[in-house]
Amino acid sequence: MNGKEGGHIVQRFDAQLGSLKDLVLEMGRLVLQQVRDAAQALEEGDTGLARQVVHRDRDINTLDMKGQELCLELLATRQPVASDLRFVMAMSQAVNNLERAADETKKLGYVVSRVYGENDLQPIPSLFQDARHMAASAVELLEDALEAVEELDVDKAVAVVQGDEQLNEAFHAGLRRLATFLFEDPRNVRHVIEAVFVLKALERVGDHATNLAEFVIYAVKGKDVRYVKAEHLSSGFLDAG
Amino acid sequence: MSTPLLIAALLVLTAVAYVLGRRRSVAVSAGAGGIRNLHSLPSYYGSYAALWCLIPALLVLALWVAFRSTIVTELVVRDLPQEMQQLGPDRLGLVLNDVRNLTSGNVVSREVTPELRAAADHLKSLERTSAAAMAVVVLSLGVIGGGLAWRQISPRLRARNRVEAIVNVLLIVASLIAIFTTVGIVLSVLFESILFFRTVPMTSFLFGLDWSPQIALRADQAGSSGAFGAVPLFTGTLLISGIAMLVAVPIGLMAAIYLSEYASREFRAVAKPVLEVLAGIPTVVYGFFAALTVAPLVRDAGVALGLEVASESALAAGLVMGIMIIPFVSSLSDDVINAVPQSMRDASYALGATQSETVRQVVLPAALPGIVGSILLAVSRAIGETMIVVMAAGLSAKLTANPLDSVTTVTVQIVTLLVGDQEFDSPKTLAAFALGLVLFVVTLGLNVIALHVVRKYREQYE
Amino acid sequence: MNATMGTLSDAATGVAGRADAMDGLRIRNFSGTVGEVTVANPRMRTRGVDVYYGDKHAIKNVTLDIGSNEVIAMIGPSGCGKSTFLRCLNRMNDTVEGCRVTGHITLDDKDVYDRQMDPVVLRAQVGMVFQKPNPFPKPIYDNIAYGPRIHGIAASRAELDEIVESSLRRAGLWDEVKDRLDQPGTGLSGGQQQRLCIARAIAVSPEVILMDEPCSALDPIATAKIEELIDELRQNYTICIVTHSMQQAARVSQRTAYFHLGDLIEVGETTQIFTNPRHKLTEDYITGRFG
Numbered sequence: 001m002n003g004k005e006g007g008h009i010v011q012r013f014d015a016q017l018g019s020l021k022d023l024v025l026e027m028g029r030l031v032l033q034q035v036r037d038a039a040q041a042l043e044e045g046d047t048g049l050a051r052q053v054v055h056r057d058r059d060i061n062t063l064d065m066k067g068q069e070l071c072l073e074l075l076a077t078r079q080p081v082a083s084d085l086r087f088v089m090a091m092s093q094a095v096n097n098l099e100r101a102a103d104e105t106k107k108l109g110y111v112v113s114r115v116y117g118e119n120d121l122q123p124i125p126s127l128f129q130d131a132r133h134m135a136a137s138a139v140e141l142l143e144d145a146l147e148a149v150e151e152l153d154v155d156k157a158v159a160v161v162q163g164d165e166q167l168n169e170a171f172h173a174g175l176r177r178l179a180t181f182l183f184e185d186p187r188n189v190r191h192v193i194e195a196v197f198v199l200k201a202l203e204r205v206g207d208h209a210t211n212l213a214e215f216v217i218y219a220v221k222g223k224d225v226r227y228v229k230a231e232h233l234s235s236g237f238l239d240a241g
Numbered sequence: 242m243s244t245p246l247l248i249a250a251l252l253v254l255t256a257v258a259y260v261l262g263r264r265r266s267v268a269v270s271a272g273a274g275g276i277r278n279l280h281s282l283p284s285y286y287g288s289y290a291a292l293w294c295l296i297p298a299l300l301v302l303a304l305w306v307a308f309r310s311t312i313v314t315e316l317v318v319r320d321l322p323q324e325m326q327q328l329g330p331d332r333l334g335l336v337l338n339d340v341r342n343l344t345s346g347n348v349v350s351r352e353v354t355p356e357l358r359a360a361a362d363h364l365k366s367l368e369r370t371s372a373a374a375m376a377v378v379v380l381s382l383g384v385i386g387g388g389l390a391w392r393q394i395s396p397r398l399r400a401r402n403r404v405e406a407i408v409n410v411l412l413i414v415a416s417l418i419a420i421f422t423t424v425g426i427v428l429s430v431l432f433e434s435i436l437f438f439r440t441v442p443m444t445s446f447l448f449g450l451d452w453s454p455q456i457a458l459r460a461d462q463a464g465s466s467g468a469f470g471a472v473p474l475f476t477g478t479l480l481i482s483g484i485a486m487l488v489a490v491p492i493g494l495m496a497a498i499y500l501s502e503y504a505s506r507e508f509r510a511v512a513k514p515v516l517e518v519l520a521g522i523p524t525v526v527y528g529f530f531a532a533l534t535v536a537p538l539v540r541d542a543g544v545a546l547g548l549e550v551a552s553e554s555a556l557a558a559g560l561v562m563g564i565m566i567i568p569f570v571s572s573l574s575d576d577v578i579n580a581v582p583q584s585m586r587d588a589s590y591a592l593g594a595t596q597s598e599t600v601r602q603v604v605l606p607a608a609l610p611g612i613v614g615s616i617l618l619a620v621s622r623a624i625g626e627t628m629i630v631v632m633a634a635g636l637s638a639k640l641t642a643n644p645l646d647s648v649t650t651v652t653v654q655i656v657t658l659l660v661g662d663q664e665f666d667s668p669k670t671l672a673a674f675a676l677g678l679v680l681f682v683v684t685l686g687l688n689v690i691a692l693h694v695v696r697k698y699r700e701q702y703e
Numbered sequence: 704m705n706a707t708m709g710t711l712s713d714a715a716t717g718v719a720g721r722a723d724a725m726d727g728l729r730i731r732n733f734s735g736t737v738g739e740v741t742v743a744n745p746r747m748r749t750r751g752v753d754v755y756y757g758d759k760h761a762i763k764n765v766t767l768d769i770g771s772n773e774v775i776a777m778i779g780p781s782g783c784g785k786s787t788f789l790r791c792l793n794r795m796n797d798t799v800e801g802c803r804v805t806g807h808i809t810l811d812d813k814d815v816y817d818r819q820m821d822p823v824v825l826r827a828q829v830g831m832v833f834q835k836p837n838p839f840p841k842p843i844y845d846n847i848a849y850g851p852r853i854h855g856i857a858a859s860r861a862e863l864d865e866i867v868e869s870s871l872r873r874a875g876l877w878d879e880v881k882d883r884l885d886q887p888g889t890g891l892s893g894g895q896q897q898r899l900c901i902a903r904a905i906a907v908s909p910e911v912i913l914m915d916e917p918c919s920a921l922d923p924i925a926t927a928k929i930e931e932l933i934d935e936l937r938q939n940y941t942i943c944i945v946t947h948s949m950q951q952a953a954r955v956s957q958r959t960a961y962f963h964l965g966d967l968i969e970v971g972e973t974t975q976i977f978t979n980p981r982h983k984l985t986e987d988y989i990t991g992r993f994g
């Protein structure tokens with residue numbers, strides 16, 4: 001692939017694969033910004049920023065379409081095989097996952113608009129304290145996943161997959177805390193539901209980042225590790241025939 | 242200036258025209274932005290000028306040479322005294338001959354009169370003027386032609402197309418010469434034959450069973466009762482050719498199959514040229530081999546078997562002729578067998594055929610048209626062969642199918658008819674043309690069939 | 704090459720597991736081929752096959768099984784020895800001057816290069832189709848009947864007619880030529896000619912059909928017809944196909960073998976070879992990174 005020694009005899013093929021990757025990275029940066037902005041809007045109750053997040057989703061949708069078109073074109077005109085085929089498939093899935101991650105941030109934007117934008121609802125910021133940590137981890141996961149994509153680095157990808165475990169734990173811990181909160185005062189049910197949405201969305205962003213990393217592993221190693229337990233992902237396992 | 246000298250001068254002029262034309266094209270190209278912007282390469286401009294210099298001049302030269310003597314003679318005759326001009330064409334010719342002899346200082350057959358001397362001087366001066374005029378005209382034509390072409394040269398001039406058009410015409414002329422020569426030969430043979438058929442009816446020539454052209458020489462009975470039945474000649478030819486083919490076809494074909502399918506590359510590299518040497522031996526050598534070695538051998542063998550064998554037999558001649566044409570069959574057949582694509586053999590082997598099955602069922606059928614062609618070519622070679630028959634088969638025109646008898650062939654009779662000094666328009670001489678015509682028709686027919694057969698089946702495996 | 708072989712020696716898999724099945728055959732140390740060179744139900748087996756053209760070592764220590772009723776594709780750059788290997792399987796190399804084959808090749812456990820084995824019989828069992836369609840310049844009928852006649856397969860004209868018809872049917876050509884069996888096979892279109900050649904090979908009811916780039920002279924539609932035919936023929940025959948088209952190998956075969964400079968580099972399930980080849984050379988070749 002591009003970056004590796006020994007490119008294709010047809011250099012235009014390399015160029016197309018490179019531009020596919022560039023598109024994924026570009027999309028990844030946009031999604032990353034969405035996550036950051038959504039988290040900030042939530043933190044600061046900034047409904048304007050939240051609206052921006054919702055609005056910018058369109059740009060990402062455009063990139064999604066472009067990315068799928070590029071993949072289709074590569075399949076139709078180059079008939080890639082082996083690592084090229086895996087790379088194209090992985091990038092197609094990556095685009096798909098990034099778009100869905102972006103959808104999650106849009107949901108965050110709606111929550112912020114609802115919680116802070118409607119006058120009849122008194123916001124309870126303390127409910128979102130777990131969200132702050134989770135957003136930070138999600139951003140970090142996504143950053144690492146994008147780096148793994150950029151360098152097609154299996155080790156980084158494995159680290160992302162394993163890092164997602166912590167995010168999942170944080171999610172469950174957060175749910176438990178919200179449950180206690182609900183027991184204490186059932187009248188806050190609407191707030192709690194919004195908070196659950198937030199946690200769930202952030203957890204999904206982490207999942208999508210993980211998927212990205214798993215597709216990197218698939219592209220490089222040819223192994224589908226989506227249903228492999230994270231702790232089994234040693235390099236020994238990946239290299240075994 | 243003599244004609245060869247003139248031609249040499251013209252060629253020099255042509256070379257000069259080439260160089261100048263080339264140079265001018267380069268010069269004009271400088272103004273138009275380099276050779277790249279010329280329509281054609283500089284050498285085409287050179288050739289263009291050269292051709293314009295050479296061809297018109299050469300044409301005029303040819304015409305001049307062709308008509309010079311007629312015109313000069315005409316002029317001389319006009320200046321002869323009246324009574325000499327009144328002479329008949331034959332005698333006038335004799336006089337003119339003397340005039341010419343006188344100019345070139347040869348012996349003259351009559352008394353040298355002043356008139357004769359005057360005519361000779363006249364002739365001499367006319368010829369001198371003619372030569373000088375010719376040189377001037379031809380050379381100036383060369384200069385004018387080359388010069389005009391040279392002046393035409395410009396970057397736009399489509400010199401390449403024009404030169405190619407001229408070359409095209411030259412090629413056509415060359416091939417026409419070949420064709421017209423053939424046609425000329427055919428026509429001359431044809432006309433002489435027609436003369437022959439005026440004295441001897443065609444039917445008695447083609448179907449007569451008796452050949453004894455000597456009778457026609459006797460006394461002056463003007464070729465009436467001579468026997469010109471050509472059938473014995475054709476049967477003789479057929480017999481000897483048949484024997485030859487019986488020898489040459491199997492041996493040649495099998496040799497070809499062996500060489501192309503079985504022999505190792507080294508053996509083939511040696512054997513094929515050696516076989517072809519057979520074709521290079523002069524036929525006269527075969528002839529005395531046949532007459533001195535094979536014919537006695539055949540006779541001794543025949544005697545040993547209790548057969549009566551003539552000392553000059555068709556068998557001996559046919560055998561040797563067969564050996565001579567082996568390379569025609571083997572070499573051509575070898576080529577066509579080799580031309581059968583290897584993929585045919587592979588296909589056959591891959592189906593489990595053995596080599597001999599492959600040869601018999603795939604290679605030979607595929608090569609058959611070519612083999613037939615080679616055999617037909619060999620047949621026409623056999624029919625045309627003369628020397629061996631003269632030396633080994635005798636001259637007697639017997640109508641027989643017995644290979645142990647002596648026979649004669651068409652070509653041999655042509656030779657015997659034409660050697661010796663009889664009058665040219667006697668039936669005996671003319672008979673040679675008639676025989677030649679029939680021979681020509683037969684071999685032409687065979688060649689046409691051979692070409693047709695080869696062409697018809699050639700594309701099959703391509 | 705040796706350097707490359709070194710790096711993959713650890714990846715060479717244990718073919719030794721099937722060594723016991725090769726009764727009577729001495730098995731040489733297996734080459735560094737990556738992947739499973741043996742199969743459970745082999746029709747032909749090659750063990751340590753070397754081929755030399757004079758001094759040129761064209762095939763180096765190749766061990767490979769060809770399974771029953773499978774289509775195995777041989778791919779690799781030009782001159783890597785695919786055709787040479789293929790031609791070992793029916794001893795077509797015997798007809799090549801200066802060609803020497805060593806090692807063991809069996810067909811249904813019979814040694815192909817044994818003195819007792821008649822190449823004529825072998826070639827009836829292992830048929831071959833060539834790169835350029837090469838029908839004989841004979842009528843279509845005689846093209847098909849050629850093999851059966853040579854081997855005396857048909858007892859009567861009626862039986863021969865039947866063989867011709869069924870072969871042409873199997874090759875999917877019957878409907879196109881049934882009205883002109885007496886016309887030369889060379890008059891057909893390229894694709895039809897190639898199917899005629901396949902029918903001709905089928906007519907002697909072989910067990911294995913070798914195809915050396917059978918579609919490289921054909922247009923895509925004719926190619927598709929041949930590929931469809933190969934797929935159908937797999938029911939009854941084992942097919943070994945050399946192809947320069949990676950897509951074709953991927954489309955028609957179940958297993959793929961990659962040759963490189965006379966070495967068998969990698970063998971594997973076709974899907975595995977085309978999604979996740981294990982040897983760098985295979986990867987570089989099929990993805991178009993050579994040079």
Ligand SMILES: Nc1ncnc2c1ncn2[C@@H]1O[C@H](COP(=O)(O)OP(=O)(O)O)[C@@H](O)[C@H]1O
Nearest residue numbers: 756759761780781782783784785786787788799
């Ligand atoms: N008849 C022959 N004589 C000598 N060398 C040959 C012959 N046939 C093939 N070779 C050599 O053997 C090697 C393998 O050839 P081949 O099997 O035809 O390759 P492929 O079919 O993979 O293109 C090539 O290097 C070729 O030059």
Ligand SMILES: [Mg+2]
Nearest residue numbers: 785786787915
């Ligand atoms: Mg080949």
